[in-house]
Amino acid sequence: MSDDKQLIQEILNGSEAALEILIRKYYKQIFAFVYRNVNNKDLTYDLTQEIFIKMIKKVKSYSGKGPFKSWLYTLAINHCRDYWKSVDYKTHSLQIDFPENLSNERNSVSYIFEKNQTREKLKSGIQELPNYQKEAVLLKYYHDFKIKDIAQLTGVNESTVKSRLKQGLQKLHKFFKRGEEIENGRVRAK
Amino acid sequence: MEESEQSSNLENSILQDAEIELLDFEMKQIFDNYHVEYPSDDEIKATIKVIRNSIPVNEKKTDVICKKSFSLLKNSLREFNHISSVFWISNISFFIFGLIMIFLGRFNPYLTVMFLSPIPFVLGLIEVFKSRDRGIAELEMTLKHSYQQIVLSRMVVVGCYNLVLNVSITVILSLFMKEVWIWKLIFYWSTPFTVVSVMTLIIESRIRNSYTTASVSIGIWLTFTSCLILFEQTIEWFENIDVVYFIILNFLAITILINLVIRKGGHFAFSSRTFIEKVWR
Numbered sequence: 001m002s003d004d005k006q007l008i009q010e011i012l013n014g015s016e017a018a019l020e021i022l023i024r025k026y027y028k029q030i031f032a033f034v035y036r037n038v039n040n041k042d043l044t045y046d047l048t049q050e051i052f053i054k055m056i057k058k059v060k061s062y063s064g065k066g067p068f069k070s071w072l073y074t075l076a077i078n079h080c081r082d083y084w085k086s087v088d089y090k091t092h093s094l095q096i097d098f099p100e101n102l103s104n105e106r107n108s109v110s111y112i113f114e115k116n117q118t119r120e121k122l123k124s125g126i127q128e129l130p131n132y133q134k135e136a137v138l139l140k141y142y143h144d145f146k147i148k149d150i151a152q153l154t155g156v157n158e159s160t161v162k163s164r165l166k167q168g169l170q171k172l173h174k175f176f177k178r179g180e181e182i183e184n185g186r187v188r189a190k
Numbered sequence: 191m192e193e194s195e196q197s198s199n200l201e202n203s204i205l206q207d208a209e210i211e212l213l214d215f216e217m218k219q220i221f222d223n224y225h226v227e228y229p230s231d232d233e234i235k236a237t238i239k240v241i242r243n244s245i246p247v248n249e250k251k252t253d254v255i256c257k258k259s260f261s262l263l264k265n266s267l268r269e270f271n272h273i274s275s276v277f278w279i280s281n282i283s284f285f286i287f288g289l290i291m292i293f294l295g296r297f298n299p300y301l302t303v304m305f306l307s308p309i310p311f312v313l314g315l316i317e318v319f320k321s322r323d324r325g326i327a328e329l330e331m332t333l334k335h336s337y338q339q340i341v342l343s344r345m346v347v348v349g350c351y352n353l354v355l356n357v358s359i360t361v362i363l364s365l366f367m368k369e370v371w372i373w374k375l376i377f378y379w380s381t382p383f384t385v386v387s388v389m390t391l392i393i394e395s396r397i398r399n400s401y402t403t404a405s406v407s408i409g410i411w412l413t414f415t416s417c418l419i420l421f422e423q424t425i426e427w428f429e430n431i432d433v434v435y436f437i438i439l440n441f442l443a444i445t446i447l448i449n450l451v452i453r454k455g456g457h458f459a460f461s462s463r464t465f466i467e468k469v470w471r
Binding site for chain 1: 238
């Protein structure tokens with residue numbers, strides 16, 4: 001029995017310690033996935049918490065056939081999809097939350113890194129991708145899932161995943177090129 | 191081995207053409223820049239604390255069933271006091287009137303019992319859904335007990351009252367009318383009771399107004415029984431129906447009825463929780 005399955009068994013027997021170990025093991029991975037999806041720290045914190053609550057409520061239904069990690073990522077993907085469909089997202093996306101984020105993050109240590117243009121450009125580029133392409137790119141490049149796994153997690157076939165990845169990369173590349181051209185144009189104008 | 195090779199081929203196929211290969215290489219360098227600012231350990235601990243409350247309690251299935259049944263019984267007893275006295279009195283009056291007609295008016299006991307048997311449940315639906323019809327369902331939803339719990343508890347009260355009346359009339363008739371065949375009597379009230387209840391719940395789910403539903407159901411039931419009683423041939427045909435058909439009809443109706451009551455109990459759910467979670471919390 002794998003470590004995860006053993007932990008789940010203990011959780012089902014009511015072990016809080018096993019629950020803490022399991023959450024700590026996957027917390028950062030899930031947080032990072034959600035953060036790169038929604039690009040808002042407070043919201044990510046809430047959504048991650050909801051994903052783990054969902055996990056604990058549904059853990060009985062985990063058959064143990066596939067890896068627990070994939071099962072948990074499926075929950076995370078579906079939860080993000082639910083969020084994108086939600087009224088919260090629709091209202092939130094209409095609001096300009098940039099100043100709030102800026103003021104929050106100005107106070108944090110990582111503000112210096114926030115200034116990093118590449119990172120900002122990358123964040124915006126990823127946010128501009130359609131959700132299905134964003135999912136594929138994030139799972140492949142940040143969570144080391146193989147195309148076959150991404151296909152299973154997102155419920156599509158492998159050729160669709162490949163095409164989403166290609167299109168996503170092309171769009172991101174174009175986005176960066178466009179940014180560079182604008183930068184170069186500015187330099188020439190000066 | 192073969193599978194991993196296949197998988198690796200697939201992985202590589204994304205890099206088949208030079209452009210994509212370059213893209214993959216370039217973007218990988220850029221992707222490294224996207225760092226995530228994680229929550230503090232205290233924040234993670236707070237999350238764990240919240241999630242800890244949702245940890246499954248390891249209870250035996252029988253314990254869970256006992257607990258939930260007890261809770262349903264308790265809720266039904268509470269709802270017993272909230273059901274209008276008009277409902278209790280009117281239904282008992284119908285049954286007393288039925289008994290008088292059988293004993294004094296020499297009415298056919300089987301057909302009288304059959305006619306009366308589903309009426310309390312049909313009229314009881316007005317009580318079950320009265321808060322929705324009066325527009326106070328939202329208010330009830332804000333109370334300690336969910337609206338689904340209230341609906342289910344009231345259905346249990348109404349159904350049990352109907353059963354008590356039917357059983358009482360059966361006992362009285364079997365005690366005072368020796369010629370009455372008890373099994374025949376039971377089939378004559380149990381079949382319409384279950385079938386008409388199913389029909390009423392189906393109508394209710396379409397019309398969504400208990401007063402109209404009760405009127406339509408009673409109308410249909412009156413028409414059916416009148417057609418049956420008014421003609422000698424139909425009575426004869428009805429009395430010659432094989433008991434097996436009654437058993438099959440009863441079985442089917444009970445199955446559908448349980449399913450409908452469960453759906454009604456959870457009808458006002460707005461989330462994807464299971465019925466058991468919603469109704470018997």
